Amino acid sequence: MPDIAFHGAAGTVTGSRYLVTSRASASAGRGHGGNGDERVLVDCGMFQGSKELRQRNWEPAPFDVAQIPFVVLTHAHIDHSGMLPRLVRQGFKGAIISTLATFELCRLLLMDAAKIQEEDAAFLNRKGLSKHAPALPLFDARDAERTLERFTTRPYDEWTDLPERISVRFGNAGHLLGSATVEMRIQETDRRTTVLFSGDLGRFGVPLNPDPDPPPAADYIVLESTYGDRRHPVESLYDQMQALVLQSMKRGGVLVIPAFAVGRAQQLIYVLNTLMRQKRIPDLPIHLDSPMAVHATRIYAAHPDEQEARGELTARNVISHSTVEESKALNSFAGPGILISSSGMLTGGRILHHLKRLLPDARNTVALAGYQAAGTRGRDLQDHAATIRIHGEEVPVRAAVADLCGFSGHADTDEIVRWLDALKQPPKTIFLTHGEPEAAAALATTLQQRKGIATRIPRLGEVANL
Numbered sequence: 001m002p003d004i005a006f007h008g009a010a011g012t013v014t015g016s017r018y019l020v021t022s023r024a025s026a027s028a029g030r031g032h033g034g035n036g037d038e039r040v041l042v043d044c045g046m047f048q049g050s051k052e053l054r055q056r057n058w059e060p061a062p063f064d065v066a067q068i069p070f071v072v073l074t075h076a077h078i079d080h081s082g083m084l085p086r087l088v089r090q091g092f093k094g095a096i097i098s099t100l101a102t103f104e105l106c107r108l109l110l111m112d113a114a115k116i117q118e119e120d121a122a123f124l125n126r127k128g129l130s131k132h133a134p135a136l137p138l139f140d141a142r143d144a145e146r147t148l149e150r151f152t153t154r155p156y157d158e159w160t161d162l163p164e165r166i167s168v169r170f171g172n173a174g175h176l177l178g179s180a181t182v183e184m185r186i187q188e189t190d191r192r193t194t195v196l197f198s199g200d201l202g203r204f205g206v207p208l209n210p211d212p213d214p215p216p217a218a219d220y221i222v223l224e225s226t227y228g229d230r231r232h233p234v235e236s237l238y239d240q241m242q243a244l245v246l247q248s249m250k251r252g253g254v255l256v257i258p259a260f261a262v263g264r265a266q267q268l269i270y271v272l273n274t275l276m277r278q279k280r281i282p283d284l285p286i287h288l289d290s291p292m293a294v295h296a297t298r299i300y301a302a303h304p305d306e307q308e309a310r311g312e313l314t315a316r317n318v319i320s321h322s323t324v325e326e327s328k329a330l331n332s333f334a335g336p337g338i339l340i341s342s343s344g345m346l347t348g349g350r351i352l353h354h355l356k357r358l359l360p361d362a363r364n365t366v367a368l369a370g371y372q373a374a375g376t377r378g379r380d381l382q383d384h385a386a387t388i389r390i391h392g393e394e395v396p397v398r399a400a401v402a403d404l405c406g407f408s409g410h411a412d413t414d415e416i417v418r419w420l421d422a423l424k425q426p427p428k429t430i431f432l433t434h435g436e437p438e439a440a441a442a443l444a445t446t447l448q449q450r451k452g453i454a455t456r457i458p459r460l461g462e463v464a465n466l
């Protein structure tokens with residue numbers, strides 16, 4: 001009998017990591033794992049958020065790393081991929097299976113994560129702030145490079161045998177370029193078990209991302225529940241953006257949009273250029289000021305399955321600023337036009353330099369295009385702070401501040417139900433993961449009431465027999 005152990009994203013939204021084991025006794029064949037057991041890890045994400053959560057990244061792996069021959073990766077976001085370099089540092093010698101786009105985005109995101117790890121450790125050592133001497137990174141650039149060497153890419157919709165009893169197939173999850181659901185078949189002598197991992201499930205009818213593929217039949221589903229207790233606003237992103245750009249032009253200055261560099265920045269460019277092509281807003285320059293966003297935009301534009309997006313993302317009015325000199329060239333930019341830079345919650349990055357200059361001028365507009373966590377400058381702006389602190393200075397906020405709602409990458413309650421509606425037969429159990437406890441509990445109730453499906457909310461470390 002196979003089992004699944006929930007080693008992350010249980011009771012919280014980060015650290016996705018599930019270990020599937022098919023026991024040797026159930027089959028005559030000898031598999032990988034020394035004693036004939038076969039193991040596949042699905043995702044290996046970093047815990048993010050509170051200090052208590054981040055501390056978990058330092059705990060020893062709850063399994064023998066050397067006994068894992070395969071990791072199947074749903075998508076490139078750090079809360080799903082970010083501990084892969086740590087796994088390699090701890091002795092992982094197997095293969096990482098992902099789509100091609102996920103591999104390309106991982107190259108960007110994992111190298112960046114390694115740089116942050118190294119910089120944080122160096123900072124703590126310089127300031128003597130660490131209890132551990134010297135402070136170490138979770139992993140470094142060399143670990144990230146060795147991780148990238150372990151990737152094997154596979155297309156959507158094709159089965160891959162992970163010898164001998166387990167096979168997997170990717171479906172499009174519509175959450176981020178390359179994002180996938182993972183359909184897993186476990187063939188033991190007397191029976192076959194199918195498990196579907198939703199990964200992060202995207203939305204229906206949003207710009208740039210395709211709708212999620214309908215779910216294949218499965219005995220069990222491991223389902224994300226980030227927005228299991230919420231409904232996204234229904235107002236069209238295009239209508240919101242059109243109104244925002246026109247208002248910003250009336251004020252006469254720059255429209256600044258802080259955005260996460262991978263995924264969100266590309267969606268914004270896509271929406272803006274679509275509106276310009278449709279003549280709903282005038283032609284304006286879009287300055288993209290973030291080396292990571294510039295690189296990610298190239299990856300998006302190069303992907304053959306995103307043909308129609310290519311024109312919007314590489315149009316002549318999109319002006320890339322990768323180097324520091326190119327970024328400084330924007331110091332005299334006064335509009336009209338759009339400036340997209342990161343980080344999305346104003347926790348760091350080039351956006352801070354721009355805001356220091358642009359916030360005190362009432363002609364400018366700042367649009368917040370994503371969730372703003374408590375305690376960030378982004379949240380302060382959203383809460384109408386009169387000043388925000390940047391690089392030790394109190395910067396007055398005279399620019400207009402607006403919210404762009406609905407740019408979420410995650411399906412809400414109704415969209416999750418809609419996705420499951422395509423199932424001809426309900427699964428035996430849906431495991432609800434990747435959600436805060438309230439969100440997972442609300443989704444459990446919804447699925448029980450609206451679809452009569454049995455659910456289970458696993459605790460961290462819990463093992464379920466399948």
Ligand SMILES: [Zn+2]
Pocket residue numbers: 075077080175176200
């Ligand atoms: Zn994600």
